[in-house]
Amino acid sequence: xxxxxxxxLEKECRELVVSRAWWVLLFAMGPLVGVSxxxxxxxxxxxxxxxxxSAGVGEALSPLVGVWAPxxxxxxxxxxxxxxxxxxxxxxxxxxxxxLKLESQQGMSPFARILVKAAVLVAGWLxxxxxxxxxxxxxxxxxxxxxxxxxxxxxxxxxxxxxLTIGLAAAMAAIAEHPSTAAILTLGITxxxxxxxxxxxxQGGWWERAAGxxxxxxxxxxQHGLVRLDTVLVAxxxxxxxxxxxxxxxxxxxxxxxxxxxxxxxxxLAAASVFACTxxxxxxxxxxxxxxxxxxGDERAxxxxxxxxxxxxxxxxxxxxxxxxxHRALSKxxxxxxxxxxxxxxxxxxxxxxxxGAGYGEIRYELGGRRTMSRATTxxxxxEAIYSLAGVAPPAENEGAVFRGHPxxxxxxxxxxxxxxxxxxxxxxxxxxxxxRFQ
Amino acid sequence: MNTSPQRSAVLFEVSGxxxxxxxxxxxxxxxxxxxxxxxxxxxxxNGAGKSTLFECLAGMLPRDSGAIGAGGRPVGSRELSSLLFxxxxxxxxxxxxxxxxxxxxxxxxxxxxADLREEAIERLDLxxxxxxxxxxxxxxxxxxxxxxxxLLTPQPALLVxxxxxxxxxxxxxxxxxxxxxxxxxGRTLFLSIHQxxxxxxxxxxxxxxxxxxxxxxxxxxxxxxxxxxxxxxxxCQDLEEVFLAxx
Numbered sequence: 001x002x003x004x005x006x007x008x009l010e011k012e013c014r015e016l017v018v019s020r021a022w023w024v025l026l027f028a029m030g031p032l033v034g035v036s037x038x039x040x041x042x043x044x045x046x047x048x049x050x051x052x053x054s055a056g057v058g059e060a061l062s063p064l065v066g067v068w069a070p071x072x073x074x075x076x077x078x079x080x081x082x083x084x085x086x087x088x089x090x091x092x093x094x095x096x097x098x099x100l101k102l103e104s105q106q107g108m109s110p111f112a113r114i115l116v117k118a119a120v121l122v123a124g125w126l127x128x129x130x131x132x133x134x135x136x137x138x139x140x141x142x143x144x145x146x147x148x149x150x151x152x153x154x155x156x157x158x159x160x161x162x163x164l165t166i167g168l169a170a171a172m173a174a175i176a177e178h179p180s181t182a183a184i185l186t187l188g189i190t191x192x193x194x195x196x197x198x199x200x201x202x203q204g205g206w207w208e209r210a211a212g213x214x215x216x217x218x219x220x221x222x223q224h225g226l227v228r229l230d231t232v233l234v235a236x237x238x239x240x241x242x243x244x245x246x247x248x249x250x251x252x253x254x255x256x257x258x259x260x261x262x263x264x265x266x267x268x269l270a271a272a273s274v275f276a277c278t279x280x281x282x283x284x285x286x287x288x289x290x291x292x293x294x295x296x297g298d299e300r301a302x303x304x305x306x307x308x309x310x311x312x313x314x315x316x317x318x319x320x321x322x323x324x325x326x327h328r329a330l331s332k333x334x335x336x337x338x339x340x341x342x343x344x345x346x347x348x349x350x351x352x353x354x355x356x357g358a359g360y361g362e363i364r365y366e367l368g369g370r371r372t373m374s375r376a377t378t379x380x381x382x383x384e385a386i387y388s389l390a391g392v393a394p395p396a397e398n399e400g401a402v403f404r405g406h407p408x409x410x411x412x413x414x415x416x417x418x419x420x421x422x423x424x425x426x427x428x429x430x431x432x433x434x435x436x437r438f439q
Numbered sequence: 440m441n442t443s444p445q446r447s448a449v450l451f452e453v454s455g456x457x458x459x460x461x462x463x464x465x466x467x468x469x470x471x472x473x474x475x476x477x478x479x480x481x482x483x484x485n486g487a488g489k490s491t492l493f494e495c496l497a498g499m500l501p502r503d504s505g506a507i508g509a510g511g512r513p514v515g516s517r518e519l520s521s522l523l524f525x526x527x528x529x530x531x532x533x534x535x536x537x538x539x540x541x542x543x544x545x546x547x548x549x550x551x552x553a554d555l556r557e558e559a560i561e562r563l564d565l566x567x568x569x570x571x572x573x574x575x576x577x578x579x580x581x582x583x584x585x586x587x588x589x590l591l592t593p594q595p596a597l598l599v600x601x602x603x604x605x606x607x608x609x610x611x612x613x614x615x616x617x618x619x620x621x622x623x624x625g626r627t628l629f630l631s632i633h634q635x636x637x638x639x640x641x642x643x644x645x646x647x648x649x650x651x652x653x654x655x656x657x658x659x660x661x662x663x664x665x666x667x668x669x670x671x672x673x674x675c676q677d678l679e680e681v682f683l684a685x686x
Contacts, residue, residue, distance in 0.1 A: 001547075002547055004547070004548050004550070007544060007547040007548035008548060011533070011536075011544060011548070014535070014536060014540075015533070015535070015536075018535035018536075094532075097530065097531050097532050097533065097534050097574075098527060098529070098530020098531060098532050099530075099532035099533050101497075101499055101525070101527050101530060101532075102526075102530075102532050102549070102588065103548070103549075104499070105497065105520050105524055105525065105549070106520070106548055106549050106550070107517065107520040107521070252498065252499040252500075253497075253498040253499050253500060253501050253516065254501055255501040258501075438535050438536070438537075438572060
């Protein structure tokens with residue numbers, strides 16, 4: 001005899017399979033991945049020297065950045081614009097049909113019921129990720145290089161992102177009376193996270209810190225092969241929060257005021273958990289190009305420095321040099337030196353009228369009471385300043401360890417047929433057969 | 440109909456149940472008893488609060504005040520789900536799934552009685568519908584499927600909102616027979632019926648509800664006596680007349 005939750009799992013799987021929204025998601029994934037994969041492979045080929053163009057070097061020829069990040073970006077698009085409808089359909093369908101009223105009398109906890117739905121939605125999302133995964137096979141067939149850790153990281157990032165969407169859509173579907181309201185709220189909150197990113201880029205400070213945990217920023221990290229424990233934990237906390245709020249609002253027989261209090265309590269707990277998670281330091285660079293790390297020799301040299309390092313950067317949030325410094329040097333430095341404190345100082349957001357100020361553009365370093373100043377924003381300059389302060393000899397350059405990339409000058413053969421023809425055809429056939437079976 | 444339930448034990452009792460929707464009082468101080476093995480009819484016109492009462496009893500709507508008790512102690516929400524099962528009116532659960540699957544799901548997920556499956560299919564004439572999706576059924580067919588789901592559930596009390604709504608004369612008669620047979624096995628049926636004539640033929644006892652208040656509770660004879668005492672007239676055995684006299 002099957003356990004009740006297995007019956008529920010079967011029921012949710014059947015509901016997903018009859019959901020038109022899910023079939024639309026599956027159908028759309030083929031062309032979406034096709035467009036980005038084909039154009040990425042063509043660009044990669046051009047950079048690799050196809051048609052007599054000069055061969056590129058380094059990161060430009062990393063398949064992660066050149067092919068997989070754009071090919072998998074279809075997942076990001078689908079997670080924002082298509083997956084919410086699938087999740088809302090699965091969540092709100094029971095309430096609209098009246099099935100919820102019967103199921104709720106079974107006695108199973110609402111959170112367990114929501115978890116089963118979420119598990120089925122994640123499975124449905126994994127099925128939708130088959131086109132980008134099949135792109136990997138195509139790439140291999142072209143003779144392309146595949147580095148599994150960075151691909152696993154990228155896939156994991158998109159599953160986490162989908163989890164966030166599912167949590168958000170579940171909460172909205174449970175709170176809103178009507179699915180269309182839930183869809184508007186879900187998209188509204190997604191757009192809200194883009195606004196946070198925009199403010200983060202302009203205002204800096206706490207906005208910038210919050211923007212680092214938006215889905216778009218999270219996916220961008222995974223696209224570069226970086227796994228940060230704090231990002232993963234925050235994503236999991238937010239997903240569970242969405243599911244928890246959904247469980248509160250899917251419970252029948254509870255007054256609105258009590259539900260609102262319970263939701264607020266969950267929100268407060270989530271805020272505290274997110275705050276705690278931001279202190280989690282471990283991170284892993286899974287990219288073959290080590291694009292999130294300094295060369296190994298430098299990392300070993302930095303490990304010898306135990307004194308706290310303080311860096312004061314006098315650059316405005318919108319100054320491109322600040323972005324350069326952050327992404328090329330400081331983000332790597334944070335991973336290598338846990339005892340690092342970075343402080344950005346600026347009077348305005350654009351820095352246009354601060355340029356003439358005496359201290360503007362300065363990067364001030366302080367290590368064990370010794371100070372130095374520099375204006376250079378490259379990784380090499382930052383490392384040089386730190387080594388000179390610490391009295392550590394810079395490591396010798398190891399030419400052999402430098403990532404040279406994997407040039408591949410091939411045309412994306414069969415990709416159009418597979419993503420524009422075979423995949424949509426299979427999905428159409430599957431949808432028709434399923435429809436026939438259920439009628 | 441059967442008058443023996445007068446002497447049967449109380450399965451659960453409702454006392455002082457009230458429910459408001461903003462300024463509207465849907466239920467006011469509703470109190471009555473449900474006895475084991477009886478067929479109890481909840482009678483009242485449209486808008487009397489019958490569905491609201493059922494939803495409050497089943498824990499689907501929060502009640503403002505009042506309690507449900509069994510064996511002299513209050514029944515908690517967890518115990519409630521093992522005491523009664525409620526079939527709402529006008530729902531089409533799992534619309535894309537077949538009737539056969541809906542019945543199997545009832546047995547598997549809701550802990551229904553597998554031994555009653557074939558009987559429920561036969562008595563409610565569902566054999567022809569087993570392969571059809573629930574969402575494709577007519578109102579009457581859907582009602583019969585919902586009743587089958589209710590008959591399969593294991594709780595000692597079954598609450599059904601408008602069990603004969605949407606059924607034609609023959610179907611209503613067959614359904615009544617099916618419900619009677621089911622009740623004869625000892626299951627308590629609590630049915631909300633707005634057609635008083637149908638209720639009079641089918642139920643053992645009645646709770647008369649009007650404008651959210653209980654106007655009377657008992658057998659036709661007891662209610663007739665109550666109405667006669669109130670009007671100081673001769674008791675009338677017609678439930679419709681009794682209802683009009685008490686509301």
